[in-house]
Amino acid sequence: GQQVMQIPQYQHVQEGEDFTTYCNSSTTLSNIQWYKQRPGGHPVFLIQLVKSGEVKKQKRLTFQFGEAKKNSSLHITATQTTDVGTYFCAAHNTNAGKSTFGDGTTLTVKP
Amino acid sequence: EAQVTQNPRYLITVTGKKLTVTCSQNMNHEYMSWYRQDPGLGLRQIYYSMNVEVTDKGDVPEGYKVSRKEKRNFPLILESPSPNQTSLYFCASSLNTDTQYFGPGTRLTVL
Numbered sequence: 060g061q062q063v064m065q066i067p068q069y070q071h072v073q074e075g076e077d078f079t080t081y082c083n084s085s086t087t088l089s090n091i092q093w094y095k096q097r098p099g100g101h102p103v104f105l106i107q108l109v110k111s112g113e114v115k116k117q118k119r120l121t122f123q124f125g126e127a128k129k130n131s132s133l134h135i136t137a138t139q140t141t142d143v144g145t146y147f148c149a150a151h152n153t154n155a156g157k158s159t160f161g162d163g164t165t166l167t168v169k170p
Numbered sequence: 171e172a173q174v175t176q177n178p179r180y181l182i183t184v185t186g187k188k189l190t191v192t193c194s195q196n197m198n199h200e201y202m203s204w205y206r207q208d209p210g211l212g213l214r215q216i217y218y219s220m221n222v223e224v225t226d227k228g229d230v231p232e233g234y235k236v237s238r239k240e241k242r243n244f245p246l247i248l249e250s251p252s253p254n255q256t257s258l259y260f261c262a263s264s265l266n267t268d269t270q271y272f273g274p275g276t277r278l279t280v281l
Contacts, residue, residue: 068210092270101260101272102213147212151268156201156220157228158270162212 061086063150065161073169078135080164082148090151091124091131096163097144105133105146138168172197174273176261182279183251191246191276193261199271201264202244203228204236206257207275213260219244251280 064083072078082091090109094102106115108124108131115122121134135142145163152158174195183189195202203218205228215228219238233255235247244263248255256279262270 065212090268092268094270101275102262102270104269104271107268149213149270156203156218156226158203158215158218159229160205160213160215162210 061150061152061157061159063148063159063161065148065164067164068162069165069167071167071169072138074140075137078138078142078166080133080146080148080166082131082133082161084129084150087128088150089128091128092149092151093122093131093133094147094149094160095144096147100144102147135166138166140168140170142166143168172271174261174263174271176259176273176276178276179274180277182281184281185252186250189248189251189278191248191259191261191278193244193246193273194242195244195261195263195271196242197263197265197271198241199263199265200241201266201270202238203262203264203270204234204244204246205260205262206230206255207260208257216246216259251278253280256280 092107093105096102112126113124119136145165147163148161177192200221204216205213214230217236219225259276261273264270
């Protein structure tokens with residue numbers, strides 16, 4: 060079945076440093092979604108990318124979808140302690156409803 | 171308030187004792203899904219439902235059952251729980267398999 064690999068598994072940064080997590084698939088994706096899960100919380104939707112080469116920004120967060128629609132990245136500029144959590148990418152088969160999540164990247168930010 | 175609710179939030183049970191985790195959403199969403207989250211394994215889809223009376227297996231359906239008799243409810247049934255089903259379970263709903271809204275989670279321990 061569809062597999063989505065996400066790296067790194069963990070990232071520790073000093074507050075103010077940048078952070079990037081990468082998501083890779085062996086197959087072409089119809090879309091990619093990103094979620095954030097705070098410690099002890101539930102996943103919360105951040106964004107969905109659909110188009111090849113798409114780039115979307117949300118304040119300090121930049122999301123990219125690769126040209127071949129097989130990879131995606133989330134970049135956070137100048138991390139803050141509020142960015143702490145686990146970031147997941149997820150691929151959805153829109154027609155069939157199946158959903159595959161990456162294993163997540165857990166970000167810790169040292170003040 | 172738009173939300174997904176799950177009950178119970180915490181449950182400790184013994185091997186073989188049937189249990190049901192309820193999930194309800196008040197957003198009139200057609201799509202609902204169950205996931206389990208284990209350390210290092212991210213979120214894995216158990217079952218999903220595209221609409222009432224339509225359910226399909228996700229990646230890890232063994233040992234679980236679901237039903238979708240009404241649009242708002244999607245209970246997860248463990249007929250004979252085993253210790254390897256000890257996990258954190260999330261229910262999610264979505265209008266069109268796009269943005270998924272997650273419930274608060276149910277932490278299940280099977281002794």
